[in-house]
Amino acid sequence: xxxxxxxxxxxxxxxxxxxxxxxxxxxxxxxxxxxxxxxxxxxxxxxxxxxxxxxxxxxxxxxxxxxxxxxxxxxxxxxxxxxxxxxxxxxxxx
Numbered sequence: 048x049x050x051x052x053x054x055x056x057x058x059x060x061x062x063x064x065x066x067x068x069x070x071x072x073x074x075x076x077x078x079x080x081x082x083x084x085x086x087x088x089x090x091x092x093x094x095x096x097x098x099x100x101x102x103x104x105x106x107x108x109x110x111x112x113x114x115x116x117x118x119x120x121x122x123x124x125x126x127x128x129x130x131x132x133x134x135x136x137x138x139x140x141x
Contacts, residue, residue: 048089050080056139057086060132061093068125071112075100087141090133097126 050062065073079096083089100111101123108116 048080048083048085050077053080053086053089054136054140056136057090057133060136061129064125064129064132068121069112069117071115072117072122072125075111090137093133094130097130101126 050058053062061076062073065076075096076093079092080089083092100108103111105116108119108122
C-alpha cells in the first residue's frame with residue numbers, strides 16, 4: 048500500500064504529525080507503508096517502528112536521521128504523541 052491509501056485520520060495522526068517534527072521521521076513512516084497490505088497493518092507496524100526508534104542507540108539514530116539526530120527528548124515526545132494519535136484512530140476506524 049501507499050500513504051495515499053491511508054484514511055485522512057491515519058494520515059494526519061502519523062504522517063502530518065511526523066512532518067511537523069522532522070522530515071526524515073516522515074520518510075520512515077512513509078517507507079513503512081510499502082510493507083503493509085492495509086491500514087490496520089500499517090498502524091500496527093507504525094507502533095513497532097516507534098518502539099524500535101525509542102530503543103535505538105545514537106549511531107542507529109544517526110543512520111535513521113541521515114546524520115542529523117534531533118533532540119532525543121523532543122523525539123520521544125513526538126513519538127508518544129503519534130502513539131496517542133494511533134490509539135484514537137483505532138477507536139474511530141475499528
